[in-house]
Amino acid sequence: MIHLFQKPYRGGAVVNGRYVIERQIGEGSYGVAYVARDEQTNELVVLKQMKRTKTKKRRASFEREAHILKKLNHPQIPKLYNSFDVRGIPHLVMEYIDGDTIETLIFQKNKTYDEKEAFSLLADVLRVVQYIHAHGIVHRDLRIPNIVFRNGVVYVLDFGLARFLHEKNERLFTLEQRLRRSIHVKSDIYALGHFLLFLLYSAYEPKEGEEKSWEEELSLTKEARHVLRRMLQLDRPYASVDSLMRDVSAII
Known part of the structure; x- marks a missing residue:
């Protein structure tokens, strides 16, 4: 069963067996963004979690954002590192720009x-x-x-x-x-x-x-x-x- 809603992650939660949530940094109509530590590289990243599933518009937006970030290769634009689903909910992992x-x-x-x-x-x-x-x-x-x-x-x-x-x-x-x-x-x-x-x-x-x-x-x-x-x-x-x-x- 695919869950309609997913609660925001708490600090310390491990996502996809790899990304340890440090804190939430933003929330929009489509998703919630966190700073997380990638346990494989020990680097901070931005993890973006879609708010809910069974919504074609939201999923399409996530897929489009991933496609756009893959298309753009510029030192002043965050890189897309990874994308995956957790219990049917799309997630994106991006470069963290702290400024x-x-x-x-x-x-x-x-x-x-x-x-x-x-x-x-x-x-x-x-x-x-x-x-x-x-x-x-x-x-x-x-x-x-x-x-x-x-x-x-x-x-x-x-x-x-x-x-x-x-x-x-x-x-x-x-x-x-x-x-x-x-x-x-x-x-x-x-x-x-x-x-x-x-x-x-x-x-x-x-x-x-x-x-x-x-x-x-x-x-x-x-x-x-x-x-x-x-x-x-x-x-x-x-x-x-x-x-x-x-x-x-x-x-x-």
């Missing part, structure tokens, strides 16, 4: 980014995204927790929502869903527009009074404002990361 998110750097380490620094960091992320798009894949979840920095190097994590560009869009009900989740390179560029805004606001000192739009609050050059408006699809959207990269390079 800081921008949120950690700004709020815990008091890092701030001026315009040039913010665009320079965006360029580092864009080089990885260029590689992803060149392989016919769109990430669709380039949020702050999925962009990590270790020893000055940027890593793009969590391909659970990634899709091949030839796939059809599922039903997207709201404008925000269409902007962030459409199977098009523009959705990644839109998400990185918000990532860039977050960087730029790190150096902003709020004044008393009404909240204003980012265009009123942030002191940006005309070129930076133009790029950000296009990334956020307020003006003609970028059709590719390559064209965006050219404009970003001109700023830095």
Whole structure:
């Protein structure tokens, strides 16, 4: 009998006779992620456990993520080490990238980014995204927790929502869903527009009074404002990361 639900693993649990759970690090609609120690290599890995079975969409998502990670071979993208089922529930084992998110750097380490620094960091992320798009894949979840920095190097994590560009869009009900989740390179560029805004606001000192739009609050050059408006699809959207990269390079 296949169990419909599987309880989250506790610390110390051994999965598939090899992976010792250390702690849970994340949970989404499709699965639960843990840091585990691989007893064969003595290295830390990320173990991802699907939440439930008998759900074709969830299983298809896990299989697609594994397929995408096998297709991508880049030092700034986690490697897929293993995939297996435990009592009918799919699991993935991936490289563990231990680093800081921008949120950690700004709020815990008091890092701030001026315009040039913010665009320079965006360029580092864009080089990885260029590689992803060149392989016919769109990430669709380039949020702050999925962009990590270790020893000055940027890593793009969590391909659970990634899709091949030839796939059809599922039903997207709201404008925000269409902007962030459409199977098009523009959705990644839109998400990185918000990532860039977050960087730029790190150096902003709020004044008393009404909240204003980012265009009123942030002191940006005309070129930076133009790029950000296009990334956020307020003006003609970028059709590719390559064209965006050219404009970003001109700023830095």
